[in-house]
Amino acid sequence: MNWIQRKIHLYNVTFGLFMLDWWERCTFNILVIVLMCFVVRYIAQFIKRYVFLW
Template sequence: MNWIQRKIYLYNVTFGLYMLDWWERCTFNIVVIVLMCFVLRYVTQFFKRYVW
């Protein structure tokens, strides 16, 4: 098991994704990615507006 496989395994075990079906896991991952994009966009706008 290499480093990337260990991180994926840790992610699945930490959030309990190992007990979900493949489509439920995919849906959860899509929601997480979309939320991270919103947060990243908010943070970049914050830095553009108030820091730089």
């Protein structure tokens, strides 16, 4: 088991995804990706608005 497979396994065990079906796991992962996109977009707007004022 290489490093990436261990991280994927740790992710599945930490969030309890190992006991879900493949389609439920995909749905959860898509929701996580969408949430992370919103967070990154918010952080980028915050940095653009408040950090680069000068």
